[in-house]
Amino acid sequence: MTPFVADVLIPLGKIAAVILYPMVMVVVMIWLERRVVALMQGRLGPNRVGFQGVLQPVADAVKLFFKEDIIPRQADKLLFNISPVLVMFSSLLAFCFVPLGEPVRIGTTTLTLWIADSPVGLLIVLGLSSISVFGVIFGGWASNSKYPLMGALRSVIQVLSYEIPTGLAVLTVVFLARSMDLVEIVRRQEASGVWYGFLMPVSFVVFWISAVAETNRAPFDLPEAESELVAGYHTEYSGMKFAYFYMAEYAHMVLVSSLVVILFFGGWLPPFQGVKALAFLHAVPGFIWYLVKIMFFLYLYVWIRATLPRYRFDSLIRLVWKWLIPLALANFLVVALVRFLR
Amino acid sequence: MITLAVFTFFAVLAVAGAVLVIVQKNVMHSVLYLAFTVLATAGVFFTLQAEYLGAIQILVYGGGIVVLYIFVIIIVNLKEVVPERRSLLPKLVLVAVPVAVGAEVAYLLLARGFPVAEAGGEGMGFETMAETLFGSYLFPFELASVLLLAVLVGAIIIARRKLIHDPD
Numbered sequence: 209m210t211p212f213v214a215d216v217l218i219p220l221g222k223i224a225a226v227i228l229y230p231m232v233m234v235v236v237m238i239w240l241e242r243r244v245v246a247l248m249q250g251r252l253g254p255n256r257v258g259f260q261g262v263l264q265p266v267a268d269a270v271k272l273f274f275k276e277d278i279i280p281r282q283a284d285k286l287l288f289n290i291s292p293v294l295v296m297f298s299s300l301l302a303f304c305f306v307p308l309g310e311p312v313r314i315g316t317t318t319l320t321l322w323i324a325d326s327p328v329g330l331l332i333v334l335g336l337s338s339i340s341v342f343g344v345i346f347g348g349w350a351s352n353s354k355y356p357l358m359g360a361l362r363s364v365i366q367v368l369s370y371e372i373p374t375g376l377a378v379l380t381v382v383f384l385a386r387s388m389d390l391v392e393i394v395r396r397q398e399a400s401g402v403w404y405g406f407l408m409p410v411s412f413v414v415f416w417i418s419a420v421a422e423t424n425r426a427p428f429d430l431p432e433a434e435s436e437l438v439a440g441y442h443t444e445y446s447g448m449k450f451a452y453f454y455m456a457e458y459a460h461m462v463l464v465s466s467l468v469v470i471l472f473f474g475g476w477l478p479p480f481q482g483v484k485a486l487a488f489l490h491a492v493p494g495f496i497w498y499l500v501k502i503m504f505f506l507y508l509y510v511w512i513r514a515t516l517p518r519y520r521f522d523s524l525i526r527l528v529w530k531w532l533i534p535l536a537l538a539n540f541l542v543v544a545l546v547r548f549l550r
Numbered sequence: 551m552i553t554l555a556v557f558t559f560f561a562v563l564a565v566a567g568a569v570l571v572i573v574q575k576n577v578m579h580s581v582l583y584l585a586f587t588v589l590a591t592a593g594v595f596f597t598l599q600a601e602y603l604g605a606i607q608i609l610v611y612g613g614g615i616v617v618l619y620i621f622v623i624i625i626v627n628l629k630e631v632v633p634e635r636r637s638l639l640p641k642l643v644l645v646a647v648p649v650a651v652g653a654e655v656a657y658l659l660l661a662r663g664f665p666v667a668e669a670g671g672e673g674m675g676f677e678t679m680a681e682t683l684f685g686s687y688l689f690p691f692e693l694a695s696v697l698l699l700a701v702l703v704g705a706i707i708i709a710r711r712k713l714i715h716d717p718d
Contacts, residue, residue, distance in 0.1 A: 327676050331605035338613030345620050364621050
């Protein structure tokens with residue numbers, strides 16, 4: 209391999225991949241969500257543009273691209289314009305730290321399927337996903353309008369509260385894996401033979417509930433509850449700026465699903481590792497398994513949205529402070545005790 | 551070379567952000583620049599291979615403290631800071647203290663030069679730090695957490711007292 213390929217082409221390809229991969233997933237996800245929710249509600253959903261409506265997100269994007277960009281006269285211009293960028297930036301940046309699989313050998317060279325490999329990758333991803341709330345608050349405040357402000361306030365309270373059980377649930381995984389390196393966590397699951405989601409179901413459930421809340425998805429979509437707050441924090445946004453918020457929300461969902469898969473369901477490992485009769489499952493590339501698992505959790509998001517009614521705000525906060533945090537703490541104690549006794 | 555360039559980029563960004571925090575009249579803009587400063591400082595930590603510190607910087611300062619600032623600003627509805635009219639003596643102190651501190655830093659730098667710390671092993675900082683923190687410095691660490699607890703209890707008591715006097 210020439211140095212040109214190694215030093216220029218491969219990094220450029222990786223940079224392109226880290227932007228394209230979430231974007232493609234977002235497009236797939238938008239179509240999937242609209243179709244699946246429609247089918248679950250006995251409707252048809254968009255099925256005109258392309259085969260079964262797969263090109264609907266593209267049509268939407270083209271429409272949003274040509275829409276007029278409206279900035280309210282009383283809005284704070286700087287913050288109003290920078291908020292969609294902040295939201296998008298934090299969601300996309302986190303994908304640099306999410307590994308897509310074991311290093312691949314092509315001929316004599318090894319190609320790593322991640323951009324940045326850090327011993328504290330997990331912490332960085334959590335941090336970046338928590339700063340995406342900046343864009344939401346700044347956007348809601350800068351709009352200078354009642355509904356966005358209410359949405360922004362709800363969002364701050366919700367994200368701050370739900371970060372605590374998320375952290376506590378992640379802590380148990382870190383505790384077992386003895387590492388905060390996302391690649392290392394998957395390797396530990398391979399070595400131990402049991403995925404942490406089955407070893408610690410409570411951690412997984414707590415993490416998943418908090419993850420749904422942190423991505424502002426139904427039944428915890430209070431910051432953008434359309435029946436109460438019009439569209440919440442992005443009421444005043446139009447055109448591509450609205451599209452940024454919209455895409456960032458879906459990118460965040462993809463990110464959280466990737467995290468769940470890596471932390472609790474063995475990342476790119478094939479299922480039934482120990483079973484000899486099912487060894488043919490290893491023939492499927494790890495990346496495919498990874499995608500299948502991520503798609504399952506994205507589908508779960510849609511499923512939950514179509515199934516559960518929205519929480520009231522006080523019960524949302526009660527749920528996290530009175531149930532999830534004590535549960536996560538107790539769970540952490542149990543995990544620590546079991547590991548200490550073994 | 552690239553490391554130096556990245557370091558300089560983040561360092562300049564952090565300092566510029568910090569200056570903008572002070573210069574801004576709009577409080578919300580100040581917080582935005584404060585967020586930039588926090589993230590740029592995290593970038594500086596990353597280039598120095600203090601990845602744990604960088605991650606904590608993003609998580610605690612970015613995700614926690616800056617968000618709380620914003621929350622408080624929204625709650626108390628601060629829009630513009632009206633500059634206070636101060637008499638001469640406080641103004642003098644306001645100028646003299648930073649000048650004195652700046653002079654001291656400049657003097658120390660000129661007299662001693664930049665102290666250069668020994669570089670640690672690559673990727674090991676995180677574990678070494680944990681061992682130091684929970685080994686040799688366990689007692690101060692716990693003491694700090696007790697202090698935080700005391701602050702927390704104090705804040706609750708101050709907040710409660712108002713409620714008790716409330717006839718409702």
